[in-house]
């Protein structure tokens with residue numbers, strides 16, 4: 473399984489395919505070719521100084537007579553943890569705040585309106601360890617914890633909606649933990665929060681040791697720049713989870729994630745892209761980068777040797793559109809900011825062509841699902 477030595481699928485294709493093959497492969501793998509954004513030179517300079525990758529692409533929609541284009545710039549941030557996992561908790565959090573601030577500054581230069589960070593961005597992805605301390609100390613109030621206050625400042629300074637996925641400590645309900653994304657308006661006010669609905673029980677993703685499935689349903693947030701929702705990580709394997717955000721009106725669904733190559737890399741390019749197609753919306757898939765090493769070894773419950781790391785988080789963040797086009801991924805190896813210019817009019821335009829919303833048989837599914845969820849249900853199987 474490739475780690476940091478393999479940069480990206482895109483780089484391999486560019487390097488090894490003859491031009492004509494490359495064009496056809498890209499057509500199939502990425503839909504129509506997207507225009508590269510002409511991002512400011514200072515932004516590239518700052519990204520290079522701060523040692524992160526910067527890429528920008530534009531999704532176009534057809535001109536309409538009655539509606540103006542609805543342009544929004546989204547920013548996706550992927551990063552390594554800057555400090556070792558055994559550094560003091562406050563130092564790890566501050567180092568991450570500092571790192572993210574430097575990336576958000578560049579996003580502001582690029583005119584980003586809505587930015588989203590990776591899942592549990594203020595901490596190592598330590599749920600593989602099943603240890604409680606010090607990891608539970610990274611949990612914060614979604615409403616007024618230090619990270620939310622930090623993001624409120626960024627949001628206000630840069631007139632940017634900030635989606636901040638954190639480990640939440642819910643003091644109103646017995647101090648329990650949740651895997652939460654806080655949505656902060658560009659005014660600096662906390663617009664609300666949403667929680668991870670599906671908790672993985674696969675490989676070393678032992679997250680059910682820490683928190684339960686989210687209880688907030690599928691909220692959609694009306695921002696100045698469009699209606700957004702957040703489908704946290706493992707929720708991307710559940711088509712109905714995407715569907716419910718879309719049914720509630722989401723035009724952009726962010727998918728902040730933490731996932732490793734050995735487990736999911738072949739699913740990664742498909743799932744968020746398919747969700748954008750199936751739901752006539754934009755999706756933004758974000759994954760962290762690198763290998764995180766822990767002090768104590770843990771087992772995967774599979775009879776194999778105990779180990780001290782999770783595996784390789786392969787980055788590769790991308791944006792997908794309802795017309796099946798998508799951006800290339802950020803690299804597998806570096807911190808990065810992906811800027812995408814979206815015209816939200818594309819959602820309705822594709823809806824009017826493909827009609828998935830109109831042809832979806834929601835009443836029939838709802839009836840059948842309601843029956844299937846009953847304990848005494850028996851499936852309809854027609855036999856000879």
Ligand SMILES: NC(=O)NCCC(=O)O
Nearest residue numbers: 672677705706730731736
């Ligand atoms: N963080 C998380 O839910 N990871 C689960 C693994 C995956 O969905 O690829």
